[in-house]
Amino acid sequence: MIDRLATNARVVAALGRRSVIQTLRRPQLAAPLILFPTALLAIQTAGAGRAINLPQFPPVNNFLSFMLAGAIVQSVMMTGNSGAIAFAIDIEMGFTDRLFAAPISRYAVVLGRLAATAVLGAIIAVYFILLGLIFGASFNEGLAAAVWIIVLVAASALAFGSIGAAIALRTNSASVVQGIFPLVFVILFLSDAFFPANLMLDPAGWIAQYNPLSFIVNGIREPIIAGWSLTTQLKAVAAVIGVGAFGLTLCRFALIGRVRRGV
């Protein structure tokens, strides 16, 4: 039992390392995952910065502190989508089939890809935390907040990546996975990633109150703009677990479907 777990852990680590190296080797493909949210963060912070003067806006030092969490989850969701595209390309090119034919767990193959997405998520979190510090965001809870944000973001990346991986496994097509990209923005706009839900127009504002992404965003945002609150953090963790469980269940069904279809 322990031997099998150790073998699977080695497979996950090896495939995760391969995926991270693959991403870092082609920075021109990875750059938009960070540059686009950074550009949007800069523009929205300066374009809608006076929003903090609105009566019901939560108390913040500046709009950047509020927006930082939104930029992080945007970048993370794009990274999850990008990881799923890379996974679909591996499937299209037959690389994944060779792994599935090897005497290793199929779940370890999927988790290897997701581990890489989690690592990239952590890198993204570090980048945005540094960016925030440079441009005037304040972290009310100090280093502990930064570490917690990195952990939460890495776990969110894995959770959102699992949904993309399931679509890749089900469709075997990079272009189909790429086609879900606009959905990333639909989900973002229907959460309070960019604005407090109570100030958003309905029905988006109403949906944002129940969107799991809102709970995750608030978990990241709270230590930046206010202080710790166990309730908010538990909600964020529950949302990450929920999204991850949903994605991994879809992956399981997709893997079973592949075996049934003889793929």
Added chain:
Amino acid sequence: MIGRLRTGWRTWTAMVLALVRRALNEIFRVPGAAIPGILAPAIFFLGLTSVFGSLTLLPGFDTHSYQSFLIPVSMLQGAGFTGAATGVNLARDIEQGWFDRLLAAPAPRPVLLAGLVLSASLRSLLPATFLLAVGFAVGVHWPGLLGLLLALFLVMGMAVVAATWGTSLAFRFRTQSAAPLMQIGMLLAVLTTTAYAPQNLLTGWLQTVAKYNPVTQVVDAARQGFVGDVTWANTWPGLVTLIGLAALLSFFALRGMHRMTT
């Protein structure tokens, strides 16, 4: 001499129309490729109006309808994406060697460029029309016939600018990998204006950039009718900006085309 010129014009017009027809055929033959360019600005429009709609409550905001304030920006964004797509398609034609055959044809280079640019200009009406339909459904003010025609004319002009930008980059890099550069260039040009809020409500660096970004004049001109009345004083700076940008970027595109043959 005049007869030869007249024949030349007729041939050139036929060439331009053939290139436009080819580009428009792509919409019907591969409709899936056109859908993201139509849907993306609509998603951004609906998303941004839902998220930032309360900004109109700020003192100094010149309308109570954020949908009316934002729709011209989304239409120009759609035109930017369409123009960038022209650059990507050209890069594909260059990669596959099809454009080399065009260059070998006895057609003046400005005619080839005109075909590409005009097709982008016409294609930009697709996302604009879709956006207007969505916009009116969610409460965008009727801008009046003059305001509507002006906005559509400026959208077509913006597509010309974006197409010349896209084709310049396509001739420079000769690969579809330059696509993000084509798209993000146009996105930044449109968003670093008074896209989100009026000039007096912008903050920090954007207040300065928007003041000097020429595309701000185009956004403000296209916004007339949707927010306030159409006036010549607010129209001509937008028109002059589009003509200037199109002329400048056409020069770079033609120079790029020239370098392909030397």
